[in-house]
Amino acid sequence: MSRINLKSAATLREPAELVAGGFAPAADLGDLEKVAARYAIAVTPDIAALIDANDPDDPIARQFIPRREELAAQPGESADPIGDHAHSPVAGIVHRYPDRVLFKLVHVCAVYCRFCFRREMVGPGKATALSDGAYRDALDYVRAHPEIWEVILTGGDPLMLSPRRLVEIMTDIAAIDHVRIIRIHTRVPVADPVRISAEMIAALRVEGATTWVALHANHARELTGKARAACAAMIDAGIPMVSQSVLLRGVNDNAAALEALMRAFVECRIKPYYLHHGDLAPGTAHLRTTLAQGRQLMRGLRGRLSGLCQPEYVLDIPGGHGKAPVGPNYLSHAETFSSANSFLEEPEPETRYRVVDYCGDVHLYPPKP
Numbered sequence: 402m403s404r405i406n407l408k409s410a411a412t413l414r415e416p417a418e419l420v421a422g423g424f425a426p427a428a429d430l431g432d433l434e435k436v437a438a439r440y441a442i443a444v445t446p447d448i449a450a451l452i453d454a455n456d457p458d459d460p461i462a463r464q465f466i467p468r469r470e471e472l473a474a475q476p477g478e479s480a481d482p483i484g485d486h487a488h489s490p491v492a493g494i495v496h497r498y499p500d501r502v503l504f505k506l507v508h509v510c511a512v513y514c515r516f517c518f519r520r521e522m523v524g525p526g527k528a529t530a531l532s533d534g535a536y537r538d539a540l541d542y543v544r545a546h547p548e549i550w551e552v553i554l555t556g557g558d559p560l561m562l563s564p565r566r567l568v569e570i571m572t573d574i575a576a577i578d579h580v581r582i583i584r585i586h587t588r589v590p591v592a593d594p595v596r597i598s599a600e601m602i603a604a605l606r607v608e609g610a611t612t613w614v615a616l617h618a619n620h621a622r623e624l625t626g627k628a629r630a631a632c633a634a635m636i637d638a639g640i641p642m643v644s645q646s647v648l649l650r651g652v653n654d655n656a657a658a659l660e661a662l663m664r665a666f667v668e669c670r671i672k673p674y675y676l677h678h679g680d681l682a683p684g685t686a687h688l689r690t691t692l693a694q695g696r697q698l699m700r701g702l703r704g705r706l707s708g709l710c711q712p713e714y715v716l717d718i719p720g721g722h723g724k725a726p727v728g729p730n731y732l733s734h735a736e737t738f739s740s741a742n743s744f745l746e747e748p749e750p751e752t753r754y755r756v757v758d759y760c761g762d763v764h765l766y767p768p769k770p
């Protein structure tokens with residue numbers, strides 16, 4: 402499983418390179434060396450080109466350029482913030498929900514996000530991928546569990562594998578009768594779009610299973626012309642796409658930024674899927690919002706964007722308890738009344754609710770006669 406193509410030689414991986422490129426102040430070099438000793442760094446040329454080095458609050462830089470704040474882990478943060486380990490029956494597999502598994506093939510990414518929830522598990526210094534033996538054991542686990550309908554390839558970033566290796570993996574998984582969906586979580590189309598070659602796209606389509614691709618992007622500027630072309634090539638080849646984003650302080654924690662991002666996804670034929678609340682990964686508190694801020698933003702989006710552009714705001718409950726939708730509530734109990742439905746033989750108690758519309762006005766449902 403070592404067929405990983407890390408060929409982007411111009412990718413910035415050292416704090417000194419970031420300082421030389423003007424992406425980090427020279428005065429921070431010592432602290433950034435300490436960050437680099439703990440967490441992986443990679444900024445591809447495509448991402449570097451998006452950063453305005455003169456803007457200390459640049460939303461792209463905040464996602465990829467390390468900061469000294471990462472050295473200060475906060476109470477409650479954890480090396481395994483969403484509890485993968487608690488649901489890992491064999492190496493590489495996380496089986497949290499009955500009908501689907503995560504299959505963590507590789508432990509490297511094209512870029513390393515400073516808020517990564519698997520930051521303790523990915524990057525140079527860790528194993529780059531599952532061993533061949535662990536890969537076979539993981540496949541055997543999926544084969545032995547007929548309730549698994551969907552396999553989610555994640556990592557790391559599965560599109561760091563060569564197309565040739567991906568063909569083998571997709572074929573192995575699709576050959577399992579009960580697996581009907583293979584979902585691939587990736588940041589490559591925005592971080593290194595040249596990897597989305599015709600050969601790569603061909604590798605993603607396989608007999609016996611339907612492939613979906615979930616694109617991780619957090620700011621509309623990431624959807625460059627090259628990124629859009631890479632996504633369009635996948636979609637034109639028959640691969641449906643959804644989005645995943647993380648709500649991040651100073652990146653997209655305002656209605657205008659989220660609106661632009663969601664509109665950009667839909668314009669690219671990518672259905673907005675999840676907006677994740679920031680996980681309690683070590684050293685990421687400076688990038689997290691509060692849940693209250695997230696809920697307020699989601700309430701604002703309801704009035705600004707069509708339903709097609711609405712993501713679901715979700716929290717991965719620490720400890721491995723899965724995702725919960727945590728967006729605002731629009732419904733609350735108003736009163737119980739006796740139903741006047743003439744089709745009922747006996748009157749039945751019914752609930753009248755308060756429903757909040759997109760302007761914040763409250764209405765009763767059903768309305769009072």
Ligand code: SF4
Pocket residue numbers: 509510512513514516517518519520523556557558587588617
């Ligand atoms: S691409 Fe995903 S796995 Fe890789 S660093 Fe970013 S969040 Fe983590």
